[in-house]
Amino acid sequence: MDLGAIFNLSTLMNTINTATIVVLAGLGCLMTDQAGMMCIGIDGMMTAGAFAAVIGSWLCSSWIMGLVFALAVGLLLGGFYGLFVIRYKSDEFIIGVALNIFAVAITTFLLRSIPGQSGSFHPATGAVVKLPSFSIAGSNVSIMVPLSWLLVALTWLLVYRTPLGFWLHASGEHPESLRSVGRSPERMKYLGSLACGLFCGLSGAYLSLGYLSTFTENMSASQGYVAVACVIFGRSNPVYVFLAALLFGFIDAAGQRMQGIVDPTLTATFPYIGTILMMVILAVRYTAMKKKRA
Amino acid sequence: MSQAETVISFRHITMAFPGVVANDDVSLDIRKGEVFALVGENGAGKSTLMKVLYGMNEPTEGEVWVRGQQVRHFSPANAIGMGIGMVHQHFMLVPSFTVAQNVVLGDEPRKGLFCDFAKARQTVEDLVKEYGLKVEPDDRIEDISVGLQQRVEILKALRRGADILILDEPTAVLTPQETDELFAVIRRIVAEKQMTIIIITHKLGEVMAISDRVGVMRAGKLVGVCETADVSERILASMMVGKEVLLDAIERADSGEDGVAIEVEGLRVRDSRGLEAVRGVSLTVRRGEILGIAGVEGNGQSELLEAITGLRPIESGRVSILGKRADGLSPKAIRALGLSHVPEDRIATGVSVKADVTDNLIVGKERRREFSALGIHMKRGPIREYAKKVFERFDIRAAGLDTAVGSMSGGNMQKVVVAREFSFDTPVLIISQPTRGVDIGAMDFIHQQIVEKRNAGCAILLVSADLDELYRLSDRMVTIYEGEITGEFKPEDIPKTEISYYMTGGRKEARA
Numbered sequence: 001m002d003l004g005a006i007f008n009l010s011t012l013m014n015t016i017n018t019a020t021i022v023v024l025a026g027l028g029c030l031m032t033d034q035a036g037m038m039c040i041g042i043d044g045m046m047t048a049g050a051f052a053a054v055i056g057s058w059l060c061s062s063w064i065m066g067l068v069f070a071l072a073v074g075l076l077l078g079g080f081y082g083l084f085v086i087r088y089k090s091d092e093f094i095i096g097v098a099l100n101i102f103a104v105a106i107t108t109f110l111l112r113s114i115p116g117q118s119g120s121f122h123p124a125t126g127a128v129v130k131l132p133s134f135s136i137a138g139s140n141v142s143i144m145v146p147l148s149w150l151l152v153a154l155t156w157l158l159v160y161r162t163p164l165g166f167w168l169h170a171s172g173e174h175p176e177s178l179r180s181v182g183r184s185p186e187r188m189k190y191l192g193s194l195a196c197g198l199f200c201g202l203s204g205a206y207l208s209l210g211y212l213s214t215f216t217e218n219m220s221a222s223q224g225y226v227a228v229a230c231v232i233f234g235r236s237n238p239v240y241v242f243l244a245a246l247l248f249g250f251i252d253a254a255g256q257r258m259q260g261i262v263d264p265t266l267t268a269t270f271p272y273i274g275t276i277l278m279m280v281i282l283a284v285r286y287t288a289m290k291k292k293r294a
Numbered sequence: 295m296s297q298a299e300t301v302i303s304f305r306h307i308t309m310a311f312p313g314v315v316a317n318d319d320v321s322l323d324i325r326k327g328e329v330f331a332l333v334g335e336n337g338a339g340k341s342t343l344m345k346v347l348y349g350m351n352e353p354t355e356g357e358v359w360v361r362g363q364q365v366r367h368f369s370p371a372n373a374i375g376m377g378i379g380m381v382h383q384h385f386m387l388v389p390s391f392t393v394a395q396n397v398v399l400g401d402e403p404r405k406g407l408f409c410d411f412a413k414a415r416q417t418v419e420d421l422v423k424e425y426g427l428k429v430e431p432d433d434r435i436e437d438i439s440v441g442l443q444q445r446v447e448i449l450k451a452l453r454r455g456a457d458i459l460i461l462d463e464p465t466a467v468l469t470p471q472e473t474d475e476l477f478a479v480i481r482r483i484v485a486e487k488q489m490t491i492i493i494i495t496h497k498l499g500e501v502m503a504i505s506d507r508v509g510v511m512r513a514g515k516l517v518g519v520c521e522t523a524d525v526s527e528r529i530l531a532s533m534m535v536g537k538e539v540l541l542d543a544i545e546r547a548d549s550g551e552d553g554v555a556i557e558v559e560g561l562r563v564r565d566s567r568g569l570e571a572v573r574g575v576s577l578t579v580r581r582g583e584i585l586g587i588a589g590v591e592g593n594g595q596s597e598l599l600e601a602i603t604g605l606r607p608i609e610s611g612r613v614s615i616l617g618k619r620a621d622g623l624s625p626k627a628i629r630a631l632g633l634s635h636v637p638e639d640r641i642a643t644g645v646s647v648k649a650d651v652t653d654n655l656i657v658g659k660e661r662r663r664e665f666s667a668l669g670i671h672m673k674r675g676p677i678r679e680y681a682k683k684v685f686e687r688f689d690i691r692a693a694g695l696d697t698a699v700g701s702m703s704g705g706n707m708q709k710v711v712v713a714r715e716f717s718f719d720t721p722v723l724i725i726s727q728p729t730r731g732v733d734i735g736a737m738d739f740i741h742q743q744i745v746e747k748r749n750a751g752c753a754i755l756l757v758s759a760d761l762d763e764l765y766r767l768s769d770r771m772v773t774i775y776e777g778e779i780t781g782e783f784k785p786e787d788i789p790k791t792e793i794s795y796y797m798t799g800g801r802k803e804a805r806a
Contacts, residue, residue: 163402163409170388170399177386180350181400181450182371 011253013139017211018223018271019242019249020148021046021203025227026234026241027155028078028199033236034159035192036172037085037092041099042200043224045077049204051107054121054128054215055114063129063209070205071198077103078197082190100224108217120216128213131205144206151199155238168192200224222272229275233282248274301326301458301490302347307356309342316342317353318514324458329484329491331501331522334511334534335591335759340494341383343511344460347492348380349373360458379451380460383494385443387435394418394431397450421449427479441472448479458490459483465500466592467567477504496534496590498527498798510534531590531794544742544766547749551581554617555722555753556602561611563594563601571597573777574611577755581721584744584754586768586785588761589797594777595757596638599726602755603635604628615722629658631722634715638726638757640704644711647700651692652681654699655714688713689739705736712740716747723747726757741767761790775799 025042032039039045049070056062056069077099084090112118133142159165168188170178175185208215226248234240248271255270302324309317317339324330332340345351347358352368359365360376373380387396394414403413418431427445435443444464451459461480465473481504483489495501501508502522509519510533518533556579565571571594579585589595600606602613604625613621615631629635637643645654656677661669665677681695690709692702699710712728728744729737744767748754758764764771765785773781773796781796 157408161408163404166391166395166399166402166409170391173390174386174388176384177388177396178400180370180380180382180386181454182369182374183400 008257009137009139011250011257013141014253014256015246015249016141016145017249018252019245020142020145020210021207021223022227022230022248023152023242023245024144024148024203024206025200025224026230026245027151027238028074028196028203029224029228029231030155030159030234030236030238030241031168031192031195031199032081032092033231034165034168034172035189036175037189037192038228038231039081039096039099039193039196040093040225040228041077041081041096041103042196042203042227043220043222044096044100044103045074045197045200046204046207046220046224047100047103047107047218048073048077049201050208050219051110051204051215052201053205054208054213055110057128057130057209057213058115058121058123061127061129063131066129066209067131067202067205070201072201074197074199074201074204075194076197077200078194079190081196082193085193086186086189104218107215107219111215111217118217120214122214128209130211130213131209133211140211142206142210144202144210148202148206149242151202152238152242159236159238164191203227226271226275229278233278244278247278299326300324301361303359304343304346305357305359307343307346307353307358309339309346309351310354315514317346319356320511320514320516321356322509322516322519324490324492325507326490327484327488328506329480329493329504331505331508332492332494332511333496333498333501333508333530335496338511338534339514340511341462344380344462344492344494347373348378348460374454374456376458377456378458378460379448379454379456381444381447381451381462381464383462383466385440385447387443387446389434389436391435392431393429393433393435393438393446396435396446397421397431397453399450401454417453418449421453425449425452425479425483439472440467441469441475444468444472444476445479452483456489457487459492461491461493463494463496465495465497473500480504496592498530498590501530502527527798528791528795531798532791534590534794544745545749546745549582549749549751551751553581554578555581555615556585556755557612557614558598558602559612561598561601561613562609563597563606564609565594565597570609571777572601575774575777575779576611577772577779579722579753579755581753582748582751583769584748584756584767586764586771587755587757587774588764588771588793589757589774591759593774593797595774596726597777598774599635599638599724599755599757602628603633603724629718629720632720633722633724634718634720636711636715636723636725636728638730640707640711641700645699645707648698650696650698651685651690651702651710652678652695654710655681655684655717657714658718684713684717688716688743704730705732708732708740709736712743716743721752723752723754725754727759728756729758729760729763737763761793765790773797 025046029039029042052073053066053070057066081095081099084095085092111121115121131142131144133140167178167183168191171185171188178185207219230241230244230248234244251274252271255267258267300323304320304322307317307320320343334340342351346353349368349370349372357364397418398414403410415431422428427449429442429445464476468476480491484491493504505522507519508522508530510517510530512534559576561572561575562570563572575598577585587595597606601608604623608621615628615633618631620628620631641647656665660666660672666672678695685695688709690713691706699707725744728740744754756767768785771783771785772779773793775797783793
């Protein structure tokens with residue numbers, strides 16, 4: 001096997017591309033995890049964001065409006081998640097799953113009713129404006145890539161260096177301690193949910209407007225679940241989550257490269273096998289830690 | 295100190311929760327610069343009253359005045375603003391944060407957008423110097439002892455400028471040495487900073503050691519406020535438990551049964567924190583006898599019963615039920631030896647609050663042939679018929695057999711537990727707090743049932759925080775203090791005021 005066929009520039013670009021989708025959603029998930037209400041509904045939020053971005057860009061012929069639409073939908077779904085989990089004390093897992101199912105169904109439905117298409121949305125060339133991009137070493141790179149890196153750094157600062165980040169974490173780990181010093185843990189949890197929606201909106205916009213300008217049914221392809229795995233694996237630390245997303249992106253890209261050598265249906269499973277391995281490592285580590293504590 | 299000004303004034307405070315009145319018309323003045331102890335049994339309403347002061351409960355009725363101003367908004371933020379700090383029984387600390395982070399939580403020093411860690415650390419170091427409470431600002435809460443965690447809580451309150459400090463059961467989690475250190479700190483901050491301290495406890499020795507004045511609560515009411523110097527532990531103990539309920543005597547009969555049914559020898563048990571809660575207890579209960587265990591709560595009674603019934607592992611010692619070894623067996627196996635158990639906390643362990651009356655009554659008998667086919671298929675018909683019989687016999691008052699037990703009153707819930715356990719018809723009964731929070735009617739009924747069991751030849755081990763109950767039911771009583779048996783009496787031989795002395799640490803030989 002020619003390793004050069006796997007480790008080359010194209011693989012690197014694919015790695016970064018996939019990692020960007022995952023890390024943006026992961027940052028969202030992390031905001032809810034810090035607040036003690038980890039949202040697995042990010043997959044659905046991404047799908048809805050991707051759809052809203054395409055529609056926004058198509059209607060207004062502007063990528064900015066695409067982004068605005070995606071962020072607005074993200075905010076809406078984040079608020080919905082927060083409302084049910086915080087106010088109505090529903091199970092976060094159930095609401096998360098409901099969001100995922102709902103997002104696929106509603107986008108499929110709206111795809112048929114707004115542009116009147118089914119399966120996927122392929123508007124005339126130029127009708128949908130992509131996110132801006134620039135060129136490095138002959139490769140096209142979306143601005144969302146450096147933006148996501150910036151966001152990783154900013155989120156890290158927020159979580160580990162600002163009072164707001166401490167309150168967010170306290171609202172998850174020990175909400176009563178926050179309440180006893182006169183701060184509302186619920187407010188922090190809402191903040192986490194809304195931020196989650198925003199990040200997922202970005203991730204969705206990148207999914208549909210980053211390099212493509214199309215929306216396909218079930219576009220997230222369960223990468224939201226991978227992002228959840230990255231958050232767990234990265235223990236909710238933005239930098240670790242980013243590294244986990246890169247690892248996942250690499251497995252995905254390398255799998256694509258190996259399609260010529262191995263059956264492509266098999267290589268397509270690599271990222272998910274990688275996710276399972278991550279979880280196994282985590283479980284082993286967790287059990288060891290528990291033993292140590294006991 | 296009697297001339298000192300009043301800093302806090304509770305006026306006719308009533309705090310009602312659904313189904314319970316936790317504080318009933320409480321009026322109390324706290325003076326500036328005093329250490330005020332608030333004592334009472336668990337559930338007497340001490341913590342509830344203090345949570346009103348700290349703004350965590352808004353009273354149903356009544357007013358709170360702080361330094362001559364009426365409190366209008368009940369919130370912790372407002373209480374902090376008025377210089378009130380509270381160290382909760384369960385610490386309000388974020389385990390993964392450092393000491394400094396916790397001390398400044400909610401009001402962090404800032405440098406621009408960011409938290410100023412250096413300043414936070416400095417703040418802690420300054421407080422440590424000023425009050426002599428040694429802690430390391432960079433240690434993580436999850437890595438330090440509970441004694442140190444408590445210091446962090448105190449520092450947190452002091453940093454917020456508290457000059458009224460509420461300590462909720464501060465010594466419950468401390469070792470004796472840590473307790474001494476805490477008391478030294480309290481004395482120092484009162485003397486040097488003129489702080490006002492309110493300490494909630496049920497340990498009377500500590501009340502005598504640290505407080506200037508003491509208030510006693512019982513069943514939501516403030517039953518007395520005294521200068522500590524004017525009272526003794528014995529007087530306080532009788533104030534805490536001494537409710538006089540006039541009930542008719544229950545007829546006792548000799549069953550003719552005899553022989554030892556419960557035998558406990560040298561039993562040692564650890565509590566959930568790993569501390570030794572039962573320290574070498576030995577006792578026997580014969581058939582046709584009720585042995586009452588008297589003690590202030592938290593002196594090992596719960597652990598003792600849990601150990602006997604197999605719910606808690608035994609360190610050393612021996613338990614026999616009807617002549618058969620029971621230690622080391624599972625709760626199910628112990629029950630099979632002929633034991634039933636009415637647990638102390640009916641909601642946590644006594645019933646399933648979501649299930650209906652029928653299901654709660656049948657639990658434990660569901661595999662019997664008359665109720666299930668092959669132990670799989672439940673025969674609803676016979677089950678309902680059986681439940682209906684028990685329901686009527688025990689006079690359970692509920693809308694119907696399909697009422698969720700959680701929606702019933704405490705008394706009826708307790709009757710469900712008693713009905714279920716008593717209808718196992720076992721020769722040994724372990725009963726804990728059979729009538730806590732139960733109205734007098736239900737209490738009398740349950741008492742009758744207990745004595746009826748005794749008359750039928752059962753051996754009954756009874757733990758209760760209610761001395762009247764113990765006196766009414768027991769044939770023999772033992773007192774327990776800090777996990778050890780401190781005395782054995784016949785109820786007719788010892789007055790209540792005297793037995794409370796043994797419950798608070800007095801010894802047989804100390805009886806003069």
